[in-house]
Amino acid sequence: MTDPKIIECDLLVIGTGMAGSAAALFAANRGVSVVQVGIISEIIFASGLLDLMGVHPIQKQRIWDNPWAAIDTVSKDIPGHPYAKLNEKDIRNAFAETLSFFTSAGIRYSSYKNRNVRVLTPVGTIKPTYCVPHTMWAGVKALEDQQPCLIVDIHGLKGFNARQITVMVKQYWPGIHSASIAFPDTGHLSEVYPEQMARALELASNREKLAKVIRPFVKDYHVVGVPAILGLYHTQDILNDLQEKIGVPIFEIPTMPPSVTGLRIKEAFEKYLPKIGVRLFTQKRVLDVDTIDSGKRFVSKVGDDKIHFKVLAQGIILASGRFIGKGLHADRKQIHETIFDLPVYQTGDRSRWHLKDFLDSRGHPINRAGLETDHLFRPFDRSGHPAFQRLFAIGSILAHQDWIRMKCGSGLAIATAYKAVNAFIDMIDAQ
Amino acid sequence: MQTEVLIIGGGITGAGIARDLALRGVNCVLAEKLDINAGASGANHGLLHSGARYVSSDLALAKECWEEASLLKRMAPQCIDNTGGLFVAVVGDDEKYVADFPHLCAQSHIPVREVDLKDAHEMEPALSDQIIAVYQVEDAAIDPFKLSMENIFQACEFGCNMLRHTEVIGFVKDNRRIQATRMRNSLTGKTFLIEAEQIVNATGAWAGLVSGLAGIDIHILFSKGSLLVTHSRITKQVVNRLRPSSNADILVPGGTVSILGTTSIRIDAIEDIRPTVQEMDMIVGEGAKMLPVLEKTRYIRAYAGVRPLVGSSSDGNDRGVSRAFALINHEGQGLNNFVTITGGKLTTYRLMAEKTADLVCRRLNVTSPCRTIADPLPSAQAAQWTEPGLAPRLWLKHHEPEDVLICECEMVPKSTVDCIIDSIHQQNGQPDLKAIGVRSRIGKGACQGTICGIRLLAYLYHKGELNTDQGLKSLREFLRERWRGVRPLLWDMPLIQAEMQEALYCGLFGLELYNDSNE
Ligand SMILES: Cc1cc2nc3c(=O)[nH]c(=O)nc-3n(C[C@H](O)[C@H](O)[C@H](O)COP(=O)(O)OP(=O)(O)OC[C@H]3O[C@@H](n4cnc5c(N)ncnc54)[C@H](O)[C@@H]3O)c2cc1C
Numbered sequence A: 001m002t003d004p005k006i007i008e009c010d011l012l013v014i015g016t017g018m019a020g021s022a023a024a025l026f027a028a029n030r031g032v033s034v035v036q037v038g039i040i041s042e043i044i045f046a047s048g049l050l051d052l053m054g055v056h057p058i059q060k061q062r063i064w065d066n067p068w069a070a071i072d073t074v075s076k077d078i079p080g081h082p083y084a085k086l087n088e089k090d091i092r093n094a095f096a097e098t099l100s101f102f103t104s105a106g107i108r109y110s111s112y113k114n115r116n117v118r119v120l121t122p123v124g125t126i127k128p129t130y131c132v133p134h135t136m137w138a139g140v141k142a143l144e145d146q147q148p149c150l151i152v153d154i155h156g157l158k159g160f161n162a163r164q165i166t167v168m169v170k171q172y173w174p175g176i177h178s179a180s181i182a183f184p185d186t187g188h189l190s191e192v193y194p195e196q197m198a199r200a201l202e203l204a205s206n207r208e209k210l211a212k213v214i215r216p217f218v219k220d221y222h223v224v225g226v227p228a229i230l231g232l233y234h235t236q237d238i239l240n241d242l243q244e245k246i247g248v249p250i251f252e253i254p255t256m257p258p259s260v261t262g263l264r265i266k267e268a269f270e271k272y273l274p275k276i277g278v279r280l281f282t283q284k285r286v287l288d289v290d291t292i293d294s295g296k297r298f299v300s301k302v303g304d305d306k307i308h309f310k311v312l313a314q315g316i317i318l319a320s321g322r323f324i325g326k327g328l329h330a331d332r333k334q335i336h337e338t339i340f341d342l343p344v345y346q347t348g349d350r351s352r353w354h355l356k357d358f359l360d361s362r363g364h365p366i367n368r369a370g371l372e373t374d375h376l377f378r379p380f381d382r383s384g385h386p387a388f389q390r391l392f393a394i395g396s397i398l399a400h401q402d403w404i405r406m407k408c409g410s411g412l413a414i415a416t417a418y419k420a421v422n423a424f425i426d427m428i429d430a431q
Numbered sequence B: 001m002q003t004e005v006l007i008i009g010g011g012i013t014g015a016g017i018a019r020d021l022a023l024r025g026v027n028c029v030l031a032e033k034l035d036i037n038a039g040a041s042g043a044n045h046g047l048l049h050s051g052a053r054y055v056s057s058d059l060a061l062a063k064e065c066w067e068e069a070s071l072l073k074r075m076a077p078q079c080i081d082n083t084g085g086l087f088v089a090v091v092g093d094d095e096k097y098v099a100d101f102p103h104l105c106a107q108s109h110i111p112v113r114e115v116d117l118k119d120a121h122e123m124e125p126a127l128s129d130q131i132i133a134v135y136q137v138e139d140a141a142i143d144p145f146k147l148s149m150e151n152i153f154q155a156c157e158f159g160c161n162m163l164r165h166t167e168v169i170g171f172v173k174d175n176r177r178i179q180a181t182r183m184r185n186s187l188t189g190k191t192f193l194i195e196a197e198q199i200v201n202a203t204g205a206w207a208g209l210v211s212g213l214a215g216i217d218i219h220i221l222f223s224k225g226s227l228l229v230t231h232s233r234i235t236k237q238v239v240n241r242l243r244p245s246s247n248a249d250i251l252v253p254g255g256t257v258s259i260l261g262t263t264s265i266r267i268d269a270i271e272d273i274r275p276t277v278q279e280m281d282m283i284v285g286e287g288a289k290m291l292p293v294l295e296k297t298r299y300i301r302a303y304a305g306v307r308p309l310v311g312s313s314s315d316g317n318d319r320g321v322s323r324a325f326a327l328i329n330h331e332g333q334g335l336n337n338f339v340t341i342t343g344g345k346l347t348t349y350r351l352m353a354e355k356t357a358d359l360v361c362r363r364l365n366v367t368s369p370c371r372t373i374a375d376p377l378p379s380a381q382a383a384q385w386t387e388p389g390l391a392p393r394l395w396l397k398h399h400e401p402e403d404v405l406i407c408e409c410e411m412v413p414k415s416t417v418d419c420i421i422d423s424i425h426q427q428n429g430q431p432d433l434k435a436i437g438v439r440s441r442i443g444k445g446a447c448q449g450t451i452c453g454i455r456l457l458a459y460l461y462h463k464g465e466l467n468t469d470q471g472l473k474s475l476r477e478f479l480r481e482r483w484r485g486v487r488p489l490l491w492d493m494p495l496i497q498a499e500m501q502e503a504l505y506c507g508l509f510g511l512e513l514y515n516d517s518n519e
């Protein structure tokens, strides 16, 4: 067997989730040579919503209108929270840079500057978030202004019922009603899938047919909500075209995963990160990492069940996620970090990982387990010092946060990526 | 409301009594505070005991199990998987017990056969290489949900009235009689009275609490037992540890899964019973001594039930029948239209029902004999969906293109859900997620309800079964119920699944931000 090939770069990013992808983006934008490795298909579970900071303290269920004030408060109340290591300016810059990338990749986002928004979910709840795909914006406004609104569901699309959504919100949105349609040319199918419909809508002729089906229901409604199916690649054009044909604004409602909104993000990263110079490997994992030059450089083995190549890098950004992403793993006794075996902040033994009630407002303690770092997001070794000079950990793998309950998943991912990349560059420049 | 007999408790005992009485032409009402099999009948091991397990501790119980199990295999084969069972000793187990075992079985006329160790490994490759003795017996697996439902279905066909979500909250007494029983519908909060000539207290571990409402003391101790469900079936047969009954020494197959347990822990209160992390670790550790794969296998769910241990009641104990269950006529305590039946086993439920019905019929001067000893239990279509692996088999066999799957892990199609919804309506109920979960495999597969919960909810709205915002409450209850069973098992894959579930329901939907009060 020949030795595996070696790829050299400045920075290896481990992870193709929101955190890893943001890091690869920031690094490439700053002229750093980047290799990024991960299993990208997992991002299709994401909803497309970009949470910044929504709820704190979670046990009080306090929902914040102003995410920046929430970040300020959480940073004071929980000094170990990753946001406590960040300043508002950096977070704003990080968001702006990420959104401009998404725009260039065909996904437009909308948000207020200093205010969270509320979006309708497919089960009929309303969730606070910060930044939404532009295709959802008319829904945000419609809910705010309580506009007469029609929600449409589609025969054979499982897990999405318009009547369910409308009865759930009726008490504070009286002008909302439901209708049910068949997606064009699917009459013979008992089941339809968002991706299949999204692909169909890339064709103008199918949009014409869909508009024709919806139009008779529109009547006096000011706005129409549909499940997220408005195309994969030309979503903005498709939205505009349909709105014109139907005569009122349309908005998308996220669907349960795997969703089209997640798929769009996956396609955007996969196609556009390489265009700005990221060497992206989307079907591989980092198997093992060695250091050379007394911990200053890393040699990482990459592959699936066997090694395909090695990456020689000056620094590593670890964005391998939690349990879903597989950056963390738990056996019956404790939680481990899977690549470097870094010490993981534990939250007691297994009997203390989860609370008795799934929906307990305090949040499950295990969600706060993770890596502890210095102010530059360098994870600690067992003695409490940065494990390596240029190893950074970002995103959901970090300790002392609960992105699920605090509604800060994407925000943390993007903001921590920004700071780590800049810290890495400062170190390289100082050399 | 009036009836001849009010039966309290919709577990297997109440269900069996309802059927027995209905077949004798007695008019009855079966009242259950939650739903069918909400107590021990929905939280047991599902082992149809050959009796071998009790040969050293309780010969009468052993014989009773043997006779009833043999009868049930003929009368209700649709509820039984006649797997056979092994008793297995491993290095370090008490050799005297091992040597005595076949003789004790023979004494009770319970068939037993010694198995060569090599043959045992061939039969069950998962067995440890540390085994030192193996015997084969006639254990089997039984589906307690199907069994209860089919008993209730036939009882209802013969005129019994089933009231779900209806709790007994008090008795109106007069002299030596209970004049009326006070009921509360737990969904609406409405209370009402039922006037019955005879009242049967078949509330299992709750029997003392219910009799207490009539001013009668029954001393009952509670023993909690926890069990784990594996992701796939580990053995073909039931596997028992060959030693005096102890923790974690039985593995029972059930369709495509296996069930491992159990523990025995004295507890003081019986509401809100949950399996704990410590119990899980103990069960896995012990079970692995017989079957080492249990250390590595994936577990999908855990649950716990309570066994009532009936202590000395003051008097009136019908000791003639058996020590295994307690049939108390309460005449000595000044009541002559009240009966309590508690304890016993799932395996002996039919006999318990027969003896109870005999007593009630004597009091009512009804002379028709018990029919359950000779009449097979009819199959009911709506009662079959709890069997692991059944829905997928049928779906693959009769697949109609429009019959899409609601639950992909367990392959439960729309047609199954429709059938269950109809059956709930027939019993005057209103379907919700939990009720459908109880009656099917929905939510019991690898995703633990993450995906099918959303789909089923949308489907109930689609069908018009749900019309108001109560669906959110239904969803929350369904998730909480599922959680109860997975919480102690969250490591490795199931932990990933749990994180996914929370990311979806809380991260994306924000369901935790809705309080029960503002639903
Ligand atoms: C169901 C669901 C709903 C969500 N809803 C929202 C929402 O409403 N709003 C919001 O803002 N966010 C939402 N999110 C997304 C969430 O914000 C992100 O998942 C979270 O921020 C974590 O991002 P991450 O990049 O740190 O980790 P992950 O997204 O978990 O990514 C980890 C990455 O690391 C890779 N990896 C792990 N180990 C290795 C290895 N050894 N070698 C190479 N690669 C490795 C994985 O393949 C993966 O690509 C949702 C996520 C889920 C699952």
Ligand SMILES: Cc1cc2nc3c(=O)[nH]c(=O)nc-3n(C[C@H](O)[C@H](O)[C@H](O)COP(=O)(O)OP(=O)(O)OC[C@H]3O[C@@H](n4cnc5c(N)ncnc54)[C@H](O)[C@@H]3O)c2cc1C
Pocket (backbone or CB within 6 Å): B008, B009, B010, B011, B012, B013, B014, B031, B032, B033, B034, B035, B036, B037, B038, B039, B040, B041, B042, B043, B044, B045, B046, B047, B048, B049, B166, B167, B168, B169, B202, B203, B204, B205, B206, B210, B224, B225, B226, B262, B304, B305, B306, B307, B341, B342, B343, B344, B345, B346, B347, B348
């Ligand atoms: C862990 C465990 C494992 C077991 N394994 C086996 C086994 O493998 N094989 C076997 O043969 N047996 C087994 N058993 C025993 C078997 O489960 C029980 O004997 C049987 O289920 C008892 O049924 P029941 O109807 O008497 O009681 P339950 O099933 O407990 O029914 C009592 C019902 O009464 C209802 N109720 C209570 N109070 C009220 C009220 N005030 N008003 C209305 N309703 C009320 C409850 O909600 C409940 O549904 C096991 C038991 C346990 C706990």
